[in-house]
Amino acid sequence: MSERNCLVANDWVCGEYVRTRSHELIDATVQHIGITAASVAIGVLISLPLALLARRGRAFAGPVLGVTTVLYSIPSLAMFSLLLPLFGLSAALVITGLVLYSLTILVRNTLAGLQAVPEEVKEAARGMGYGPLRLLWEVELPLALPALLAGVRIATVSTVALTTVGSIVDYGGLGTLIVDGLDSDFKAQVLTASVLCVALAVAADLLLLGLQRRLTPWTRAGAGESRIRGRRRPVAGSAA
Amino acid sequence: MNAISGAYDWLGTSANWQGEKGVWHRLAEHLYFSGVSLGAACVIALPLALWLGHTGRGGALAINISNVGRAVPTLAVLVLLSLTPLARHGGDAPTLIALVLFAVPPLLTNAYVGMREVDRAVVEAARGMGMSGRQVFARVELPLAYPLVMTGLRSAAVQVIATATLAAMAGEGGLGRIITAGFNLQNTPQVVAGAVLVAALALVVEGVFVVLARVFDPSRGRA
Numbered sequence: 001m002s003e004r005n006c007l008v009a010n011d012w013v014c015g016e017y018v019r020t021r022s023h024e025l026i027d028a029t030v031q032h033i034g035i036t037a038a039s040v041a042i043g044v045l046i047s048l049p050l051a052l053l054a055r056r057g058r059a060f061a062g063p064v065l066g067v068t069t070v071l072y073s074i075p076s077l078a079m080f081s082l083l084l085p086l087f088g089l090s091a092a093l094v095i096t097g098l099v100l101y102s103l104t105i106l107v108r109n110t111l112a113g114l115q116a117v118p119e120e121v122k123e124a125a126r127g128m129g130y131g132p133l134r135l136l137w138e139v140e141l142p143l144a145l146p147a148l149l150a151g152v153r154i155a156t157v158s159t160v161a162l163t164t165v166g167s168i169v170d171y172g173g174l175g176t177l178i179v180d181g182l183d184s185d186f187k188a189q190v191l192t193a194s195v196l197c198v199a200l201a202v203a204a205d206l207l208l209l210g211l212q213r214r215l216t217p218w219t220r221a222g223a224g225e226s227r228i229r230g231r232r233r234p235v236a237g238s239a240a
Numbered sequence: 241m242n243a244i245s246g247a248y249d250w251l252g253t254s255a256n257w258q259g260e261k262g263v264w265h266r267l268a269e270h271l272y273f274s275g276v277s278l279g280a281a282c283v284i285a286l287p288l289a290l291w292l293g294h295t296g297r298g299g300a301l302a303i304n305i306s307n308v309g310r311a312v313p314t315l316a317v318l319v320l321l322s323l324t325p326l327a328r329h330g331g332d333a334p335t336l337i338a339l340v341l342f343a344v345p346p347l348l349t350n351a352y353v354g355m356r357e358v359d360r361a362v363v364e365a366a367r368g369m370g371m372s373g374r375q376v377f378a379r380v381e382l383p384l385a386y387p388l389v390m391t392g393l394r395s396a397a398v399q400v401i402a403t404a405t406l407a408a409m410a411g412e413g414g415l416g417r418i419i420t421a422g423f424n425l426q427n428t429p430q431v432v433a434g435a436v437l438v439a440a441l442a443l444v445v446e447g448v449f450v451v452l453a454r455v456f457d458p459s460r461g462r463a
Binding site: 070073074077078079158161165168169175181187194205 | 242243244307310311312313314315316317319320322323398401402405406408409410411416419420422423428431432434435436438439442443446
């Protein structure tokens, strides 16, 4: 057979590349997953108190939603650059930037979920002697869980994509391979890393969908999968 | 903070604003890329979305395209396109194509959802009054879908500004170049100054589209 070496020919698809550089690909993927997971986890932890604060009234909701919306409008490269004096060239810089982005989606969805808990349910729980903390933990959060998890899914998928920009400080996971591949005009590296990145986003989405179904089995009991969006209501059945 | 006063000094130095690598030239490049691609994306996405919304077809496509757009890293698309033969002719084609690709989903999804969320009873009433399909579209559906169409336009504009910034990492011009050059020179004040400029541009563009949406609101001044 022909001994044409795809590495020398600089082909887009190159099995030889995947074989010889598998450790590089694995390291980058592991870093990518680590940065994404840390960002979303910290984002969830911060967004919950913020959502609880925002639902206490307009005086709190305005600033919380306003600030997170403004943060979301700042281009990713600028966001990471603005954090440079605080964190230097570190993974912490990338994670902080990604947490700030995820907050917009997470706070909005968690707030929507909490606000959608029916007043009668809360009244009934209070009547049964539930205190505020127990009410939150045993009644409100479980009922808000579908909306919260929908937010986590959206945040995770966009975080996987945005992590690539971390390559500006050399902590971009697969993004670092993409940018290095550009500098050395290495097509196989760019394409393989890009495809892996999209695959990672899809895999994360499916994983979280599975988790969502397992944690909230009641959402499937009704009319199929209830689709929760960040907006007021779904396009109720009008789409053919 | 050293970096902040340094960035302030950088912005105050007139030499940094002049010439091929100066702020004004980079800003002009940024606005050129963004304007052309946002215009092209509108020409592609809006008629399609409004037509799909009017006829009620293609809902899955119009809604899922945003989810797909979210999963695809903009940086990867910019780099992939700049390695294709498109870039050999030394033009801006790769950047412009990438920018259009990422501006289409918010436009398409929002305009489609806006059209579908128009109360069916209102559309029926308009038909009952004898309006033709075209009249229903122009006088009823479009004005009622307007707020979401403008939301889509605003998100697309912000998205385009952000993507045009990333184009610098793929070797293109625009304000992002000030940031990437700062990183290469290990010049933190320049990085921060460039980031402030980019963030300010994004917020100004967002503000301009909020104002535009109000000024051209078809229901403005009506009870």
